[in-house]
Amino acid sequence: KQEVTQIPAALSVPEGENLVLNCSFTDSAIYNLQWFRQDPGKGLTSLLLIQSSQREQTSGRLNASLDKSSGRSTLYIAASQPGDSATYLCAVPPYGANNLFFGTGTRLTVIP
Amino acid sequence: DGGITQSPKYLFRKEGQNVTLSCEQNLNHDAMYWYRQDPGQGLRLIYYSQIVNDFQKGDIAEGYSVSREKKESFPLTVTSAQKNPTAFYLCASSLTTGLAGNEQFFGPGTRLTVL
Numbered sequence: 001k002q003e004v005t006q007i008p009a010a011l012s013v014p015e016g017e018n019l020v021l022n023c024s025f026t027d028s029a030i031y032n033l034q035w036f037r038q039d040p041g042k043g044l045t046s047l048l049l050i051q052s053s054q055r056e057q058t059s060g061r062l063n064a065s066l067d068k069s070s071g072r073s074t075l076y077i078a079a080s081q082p083g084d085s086a087t088y089l090c091a092v093p094p095y096g097a098n099n100l101f102f103g104t105g106t107r108l109t110v111i112p
Numbered sequence: 113d114g115g116i117t118q119s120p121k122y123l124f125r126k127e128g129q130n131v132t133l134s135c136e137q138n139l140n141h142d143a144m145y146w147y148r149q150d151p152g153q154g155l156r157l158i159y160y161s162q163i164v165n166d167f168q169k170g171d172i173a174e175g176y177s178v179s180r181e182k183k184e185s186f187p188l189t190v191t192s193a194q195k196n197p198t199a200f201y202l203c204a205s206s207l208t209t210g211l212a213g214n215e216q217f218f219g220p221g222t223r224l225t226v227l
Binding site for chain 2: 004031032034036041042043044045046049089091093099100101102103104105
């Protein structure tokens with residue numbers, strides 16, 4: 001069964017710093033990988049979707065990379081802002097499955 | 113304004129009571145999903161539906177039931193058989209569940225508390 005791990009569980013950085021969030025998964029047979037943001041008590045907001053044939057995807061200050069063979073993805077956030085404070089989740093839909101397997105998330109705090 | 117709506121935002125259930133959580137989408141998506149989120153755990157799939165009048169159990173379906181009578185609606189009933197229903201419930205939808213990959217979009221969630 002697919003297992004998704006996110007390390008670290010929590011991260012605090014000063015405003016303006018560039019940072020990297022990590023996601024690893026055990027089964028490399030995936031359609032794609034999706035990164036989400038969740039604010040406290042809210043639903044999930046989709047940030048980036050990387051197809052299995054892609055290496056990376058960019059949206060504004062966010063850049064996500066995918067290395068299927070090693071079972072890893074990273075989310076790079078440039079010039080962090082206090083508004084980036086949230087929990088970031090990664091998720092993968094394995095081949096043959098119609099749902100997402102989620103990591104437990106990284107809780108990010110950007111200190112002004 | 114397209115999106116997914118869930119209601120109510122907060123729900124309280126007494127012991128032995130069934131409650132129904134609403135999920136509506138106007139994105140014209142074929143597939144809809146229900147996930148449960150508990151502190152310190154990743155989201156877990158309860159049920160999903162690929163098309164009207166069809167649905168399948170997820171990893172933790174026991175004590176829950178669903179229906180899919182309309183494309184835009186996928187209500188979840190938490191029955192008295194669910195022994196630990198206190199959690200945050202999230203509904204999602206995607207255009208298709210085909211091999212091309214399915215970006216999922218989520219609603220704002222319903223927090224259910226057992227009194």
